[in-house]
Amino acid sequence: MSIVAVNTKKIIKQRGLLQKKVAIDxxxxxxxxxxxxxxxxxxxxxxxxxxxxxxxxxxxxxFKSE
Known part of the structure; x- marks a missing residue:
């Protein structure tokens, strides 16, 4: 999985967002x-x-790597 995907998913989860809403927005x-x-x-x-x-x-x- 790309670092962009990992970080995007992490931010979505941390903020309690829905992936579907982020997608549409x-x-x-x-x-x-x-x-x-x-x-x-x-x-x-x-x-x-x-x-x-x-x-x-x-x-x-x-793109941040931890």
Missing amino acids: AGYTPKRFSDLLNNRKIVTDQDIIRIANVLRVSPNEL
């Missing part, structure tokens, strides 16, 4: 968003920007 179908987070689709730079905007984090936060 970012302009994705829930299926497409799930595919991005489960490495069935390639996450592009535009995807990262859209996801970061909805989560209200910088794109760099999605």
Whole structure:
């Protein structure tokens, strides 16, 4: 799983958000968003920007490694 997917899922869980709501707010179908987070689709730079905007984090936060 990509670091972007791991961090996105972690932020969604920490904030008590629904993955479906984040998907829709970012302009994705829930299926497409799930595919991005489960490495069935390639996450592009535009995807990262859209996801970061909805989560209200910088794109760099999605790349952080702990």
